Amino acid sequence: MLNILALIQISFGLIGVSPFLFYWIKMKNLSKQPMKIPPEPEIWPSLTIVLPVRNEEIVLKKKLQNLEYQEYPIDKIELIVIDSNSSDSTLEILDQWNSSRKSKFTLSTIIMDEHLGKSAAINRILEENFESDAMVITDADALLAPNSLKRIGRWLSEEKIGAVCGSQQIIETESTEHFLNEKSYRSFYHDLRIGESSQSSTPIFEGSLAAYRNCLIEGKQIDSTYNADDSQLAILIHREGGRSIMDQELQFFESLPSSRQSAKSRRIRRASGLVHLFTRNSAKEFDSNFSTIFRNEAWAHLFMPFFVFFSVVSMLCHIIYSTYLLIFEINFDIYHIFLLLIDSLFFLCLLFGNQIQLGRILRSFLIAQYTLLLANTQMYLGKDYRYWNQDIESRISIIQDLE
Numbered sequence: 164m165l166n167i168l169a170l171i172q173i174s175f176g177l178i179g180v181s182p183f184l185f186y187w188i189k190m191k192n193l194s195k196q197p198m199k200i201p202p203e204p205e206i207w208p209s210l211t212i213v214l215p216v217r218n219e220e221i222v223l224k225k226k227l228q229n230l231e232y233q234e235y236p237i238d239k240i241e242l243i244v245i246d247s248n249s250s251d252s253t254l255e256i257l258d259q260w261n262s263s264r265k266s267k268f269t270l271s272t273i274i275m276d277e278h279l280g281k282s283a284a285i286n287r288i289l290e291e292n293f294e295s296d297a298m299v300i301t302d303a304d305a306l307l308a309p310n311s312l313k314r315i316g317r318w319l320s321e322e323k324i325g326a327v328c329g330s331q332q333i334i335e336t337e338s339t340e341h342f343l344n345e346k347s348y349r350s351f352y353h354d355l356r357i358g359e360s361s362q363s364s365t366p367i368f369e370g371s372l373a374a375y376r377n378c379l380i381e382g383k384q385i386d387s388t389y390n391a392d393d394s395q396l397a398i399l400i401h402r403e404g405g406r407s408i409m410d411q412e413l414q415f416f417e418s419l420p421s422s423r424q425s426a427k428s429r430r431i432r433r434a435s436g437l438v439h440l441f442t443r444n445s446a447k448e449f450d451s452n453f454s455t456i457f458r459n460e461a462w463a464h465l466f467m468p469f470f471v472f473f474s475v476v477s478m479l480c481h482i483i484y485s486t487y488l489l490i491f492e493i494n495f496d497i498y499h500i501f502l503l504l505i506d507s508l509f510f511l512c513l514l515f516g517n518q519i520q521l522g523r524i525l526r527s528f529l530i531a532q533y534t535l536l537l538a539n540t541q542m543y544l545g546k547d548y549r550y551w552n553q554d555i556e557s558r559i560s561i562i563q564d565l566e
Contacts, residue, residue, distance in 0.1 A: 165484060165499050171477040172502075179470020186459040187351075190358025197357050198408060203313070204320035208296035209239045210312060210374070215284045217247040219303040221558040223256050226303045231266045235312040241269040241295065245288055247278045280549035281370075282387040282395070289384055293377050300393070304558050305371035305415040314413045315374045325379045325405015326397050329372035329413040334561055345419060345426075348527035353411070360408035363452035364401040366460055367437065368393035372415040379403040386443065390549055391436025398444060401453055418561040425557070430530070434538035435548040437464050442542070468535040475529070482506050 212230060216223060230242065244257060254274070261270055275287060285300065297319050301307065311329065318327045330353065333345060359365035370393030380403075385395040397407035420426040441461040446454040485503045488495050512522040513529070541548075 165481065165488075165495055168477045168481040168484065169499065169502055172474050172481055175470045175477070176474035179467045179474060183459065183463045183467055186463075187355060190362075191354045193358035193361040194354045197361055197411065200314065200410065200412070201317050201321045203317055207236050207239050207313075207316045208319045209294070210235070210241075210315065211293050211295040211298045211377070212240060212242045212312075213285075213288050213298055213300045214242065214244045214303060215247065215281055215300070216244060216249065216253055216303050217278060218249045218251045218253060218553065219558075220249075220251045220253050220256055221555065222304050222561065223253055224260055225561075226306065227257070227260045227264070229306045230301075231264060232309060233307065233312045234309050235316065237267055239316075240312070241271070243271045243273060243288065243291075245273040245275065245284050247275050247281075247284050278550065280387065280390065282385055282390055282392040282549065285392045285396075286384050286387050289380060289382075292381075295377060297374050297376050298380070299372075299374040300370065301373075301415070302371045304561060305417050306561065307372060308414045308416075311372065311413055311415065314410060318408070318410065318413075319374065319376060323406055324376075324408060325400035325403065326368070326373065326375045326407040327413065328368040328370075328374075328393065328397070328407075328409050329415045330409060330411045331369060331371065332414050332416050334416050334418045345527075346523075348531060351524060351527065353409075356409040357411055359456050360406075360410075363450075363456055364397065364407040365409055366394060366398055366401075366407070366440070366453075366457055368397040368407065369409065369415075370394075371417060372413065373397075375400055376405055379405050386439075388549075389436055389439035390432065391440045394437065394440050398440070401449065416561070418557040420557050427534075430534045431537055431541075432548045434464075434531075434534045435542060435546070438535065438538045438542050441465055464535055465539065468532045468539060471529070471532040472536055478506050478509075482510075 214226070214230075219226070233240075246254060254272075257272065273287060275284060288298070297315070299312070299315060307329075315327060318324050331349060333349070356365045356367060370391075373393050373396070375396050379400050380396060383399055385392055385399065400407045420429050441457075441464050444457070446458040446461065449457060481499075482503060485495070485499055489500075509525070512519055513526055515522050
C-alpha cells in the first residue's frame with residue numbers, strides 16, 4: 164500500500180509540475196532581458212480610452228480624475244464610457260464630472276439596456292468604427308500611474324507591437340497574510356508574462372489596463388459566453404500578426420479584496436475565464452514560438468491542477484499510513500521514512516509560510532492549483548462566472564489609501 168501511495172505521489176507530482184517548472188525557469192531567464200521600450204515618437208498615436216462600468220458610484224469620480232491627469236497630448240485622446248445598465252448613481256456622477264471638468268478631450272457614453280457581462284460590453288465597443296490608432300481598456304477600480312498613456316503610446320509607435328498590458332501594483336498598508344500570498348503569486352506569474360513577451364507574445368493579459376491596436380481588431384468579436392476579454396483580445400491580436408506583451412513599468416494600482424471569500428471569488432472568476440480560453444483555442448493555430456507558449460500555459464491551466472491534486476492526496480495518505488506504522492512499530496522500507504520527512508518539511512513550510520519565502524511560494528502555488536481545479540470542474544458543470552457582486556470594501560479602500 165505504501166509503495167502505491169509513494170508511486171502516485173512522486174509520479175503525479177513530477178509529471179504534473181516538471182514541465183511547468185522547466186518552462187518557468189526558461190521564462191524567468193528571459194524576463195531578465197525584457198524588451199526595450201521605443202523612444203517617444205514625434206507623432207503620438209491617437210487613443211480611445213474605454214471605461215466599462217456597472218454600479219461604480221464609489222470609485223468613478225476618482226477614476227475619471229485619474230484619467231484627466233494623464234500626461235498625454237489632449238488632442239490624441241477620446242474617452243468612451245460604456246455602462247452595463249447601472250442601478251446606482253454612476254451615470255449621474257459621470258454627468259456631474261463632465262459638466263465641471265477642465266480637460267478638453269471628447270467624452271461619449273454608451274448605455275446598454277441590460278447587464279450581459281464585460282465581454283458583451285467589449286463586443287458592443289468593437290462594433291464602433293474608431294478613427295483612433297488604439298483602444299485602451301481600463302477598469303473603474305484600477306488607477307493608472309501618470310505616465311501610463313505615454314508608455315502605451317511609445318509601445319504602439321513600434322509597428323510590430325499589437326497590444327500591451329500593464330502590471331498590477333497592490334495598494335496595501337499592512338503586510339497581512341492575504342497580501343503576502345498575493346504578492347508571492349503575482350511575482351511568480353509576473354516573470355512568466357515578461358518572459359513570454361520577450362520571446363513572442365503572452366496569452367494572458369491584465370484587463371485592468373490594456374491597449375490594443377485598432378487595425379488588428381477592427382470588425383472582430385470575442386466570445387461573450389465567458390470572461391477573460393483581455394486575454395481573448397491578446398490572442399486575437401497575435402493571430403492577426405501583432406505581438407501582445409506585458410510592460411512591467413506600465414503600472415496600475417488596485418486594492419485587494421476585503422475578505423477571504425471575496426478573494427476566492429475573484430480568483431475563481433479569473434481562473435474560469437482562462438480555463439475557457441485554453442479549452443476553446445488550439446496551439447496548432449499559431450506560429451511555433453507562440454504555439455510553445457500557448458501549449459505550456461494550457462498544460463498549467465487544464466492538466467497540472469489534477470496531477471497536483473492526486474499527488475497531494477496521496478501525500479496525505481502516505482503521511483497518515485506511515486505515521487500509523489511507526490506508532491505501532493511495524494517495519495517498512497527506510498525510503499518511506501525519508502519520504503515522510505520530506506512530506507513533513509513540505510507541510511512545515513506551508514504552516515510557516517508568512518515567515519519563510521519558500522512557504523509563501525508553495526502556499527500561493529497550491530492556492531492557484533486549487534482554484535484552477537475548481538474552475539475546471541465547474542466549467543464542465545456549466546457554472547457561469549460572467550456576473551459577480553462587487554467587493555465594496557476594496558473599492559472604498561482604494562479611494563482612502565490614495566487620499
